[in-house]
Amino acid sequence: MxxxxxxxxxxxxxxxxxxxxxxxxxxxxxxxxxxxxxxxxxxxxxxxxxxxxxxxxxxxxxxxxxxxxxxxxxxxxxxxxxxxxxxxxxxxxxxxxxxxxxxxxxxxxxVRGPRLHRPSGPRRSPASGSAVRCPRADCAAALHAEP
Known part of the structure; x- marks a missing residue:
């Protein structure tokens, strides 16, 4: 083989x-x-x-x-x-x-694809106040959405 x-x-x-x-x-x-x-x-x-x-x-x-x-x-x-x-x-x-x-x-x-428009700096989780990095631009809205 x-x-x-x-x-x-x-x-x-x-x-x-x-x-x-x-x-x-x-x-x-x-x-x-x-x-x-x-x-x-x-x-x-x-x-x-x-x-x-x-x-x-x-x-x-x-x-x-x-x-x-x-x-x-x-x-x-x-x-x-x-x-x-x-x-x-x-x-x-x-x-x-x-x-x-x-x-x-x-x-x-x-090697590095085109940059998506992302807000500068880390995002903060509304519940904990700790820094959360968003892997995608669309996740920022999800972090701040009301349940």
């Missing part, structure tokens, strides 16, 4: 990282690169390279993003992995970039 894939060395889907690091330190770049690497390891993805955008005013077609689009057009490309949606740039540029990635037919994966 053949062993299951968890017992064999297999290459995961091929992904490429993308970082937008305008005015970022070397330590931040190292930490974000480690985060992408660890995410890919946990999800059995093959991180084949990381493109780094350092240009603030390059628009949606910076040299790094153009390189990313080129490799996403390769037949074995599965997608792009980013620390967060903010690494695609400001909202207008991020929207254009997501559309361009979508045209390639590959996936966009975020």
């Amino acid at each position: 053949e062993p299951v894939t968890e017992h064999r060395r297999v290459n995961g889907p091929v992904v490429y990282g993308f970082l937008r690091l305008v005015k970022a330190s070397t330590a931040r770049q190292t930490a974000l690169t480690r985060a992408l690497t660890e995410y890919c390891r946990q999800h059995e993805l093959l991180l084949s390279g990381i493109f780094t955008d350092r240009a603030a005013g390059a628009g949606d077609l910076s040299p790094a993003f153009t390189g990313l689009l080129d490799v996403l057009a390769l037949p074995d490309a599965y997608g792009v992995v980013l620390p967060a949606v903010s690494h695609l740039g400001p909202r207008a540029i991020a929207a254009a970039r997501q559309e361009r990635i979508g045209v390639t037919g590959t996936r966009v994966l975020f």
Whole structure:
């Protein structure tokens, strides 16, 4: 009987990282690169390279993003992995970039998903007065609802 894939060395889907690091330190770049690497390891993805955008005013077609689009057009490309949606740039540029990635037919994966609007600070339980952290934005209303 053949062993299951968890017992064999297999290459995961091929992904490429993308970082937008305008005015970022070397330590931040190292930490974000480690985060992408660890995410890919946990999800059995093959991180084949990381493109780094350092240009603030390059628009949606910076040299790094153009390189990313080129490799996403390769037949074995599965997608792009980013620390967060903010690494695609400001909202207008991020929207254009997501559309361009979508045209390639590959996936966009975020290490940390988009943030939901949450009130700042911990919520207090009305009964006990102790701090309660809400895992979802909609639980705050449930904590303060009358029985």
